[in-house]
Amino acid sequence: MLKDKLMKEVLVEFLREKIATDERVVVVDADLAKCAGTIDLEKETPDRALNVGIAEQNMMSIAAGLSSYGFIPFVTSFAPFATRRANDQVMISVCYAKQNVKIVGTDPGISAELNGGTHMPLEDIGVLRSIPGIVIYEPTDNVEFRQALPQILEHKGPVYIRMFRKNPPAIFEEDYKFDLFRATVLKEGKDVTLIAAGLMVQTAIDAAKELEEQGIDAEVVVVPTIKPIDAETIVASAAKTGAVVTAENHNVIGGLRSAVCETLAERHPVPVRSVGVKEKFGEVGKMPYLRKAFSMEVKDVVAAAKEAIAAKR
Structure with missing residues (x-):
């Protein structure tokens, strides 16, 4: 059942399904694929899941370039690296250029736990919220997240997903119907x-x-x-x-x-x-x-x- 999964497993299952059925979907990591769960995709489909090394700014620019050729990149990293470190690339290469990049920032806020203050994103929403055109989404639980992902894929434009990697509290029943733009x-x-x-x-x-x-x-x-x-x-x-x-x-x-x-x-x-x-x-x-x-x-x-x-x- 969805409620028993890690949230990163929900993401990876969705991406695996879409890589198999939608030639536009690609995954780009910066040496944290094991943490995000996407390392299996790199092994299964190396032509569709890329590891660019510890280079988050470059990762965002690569994703923007892929988007300009019609791909829909899902970029994954720890949230502070995806937002603070790569902020200029997110703002200019992705958002200013109106590229269709989906940014997954993991371990939001205090869920970074033992990674400590340097890796604990307490400002990532604030860093991105003033950038025109970006959607900012924080999943509530796995049921909602699984329904959000297809909507995020079909939304044309940049989206930031603030994703808890582990198993979140189950809030919604399996039959819950979610609209990305409604509370x-x-x-x-x-x-x-x-x-x-x-x-x-x-x-x-x-x-x-x-x-x-x-x-x-x-x-x-x-x-x-x-x-x-x-x-x-x-x-x-x-x-x-x-x-x-x-x-x-x-x-x-x-x-x-x-x-x-x-x-x-x-x-x-x-x-x-x-x-x-x-x-x-x-x-x-x-x-x-x-x-x-x-x-x-x-x-x-x-x-x-x-x-x-x-x-x-």
């Missing part, structure tokens, strides 16, 4: 809206349960596509509850919080509180430790919700 209301509520992405979705769900025990009815909204953001769903929920909390595995500057606040400031201002990394670099540690160190636990979402509710009175 999902997981739970209806009337007192506060919890808006979450990626690994923080389960945290928001758990926080909503705890709030319910305290007599607070929280709405939970999943926003997997942070750019372009589903303003309609966010505004409708904020208008109903009058208070919002964002929860993200990212710096609170430049990511989900920023996108939500920009949306609400122009369309329906309400009190907003945020849970995420605040003015810190990453560090070495397992996720439970890092969640505590960066105040990204269930209790932090609960406290933020109470603050947001108090601010609307």
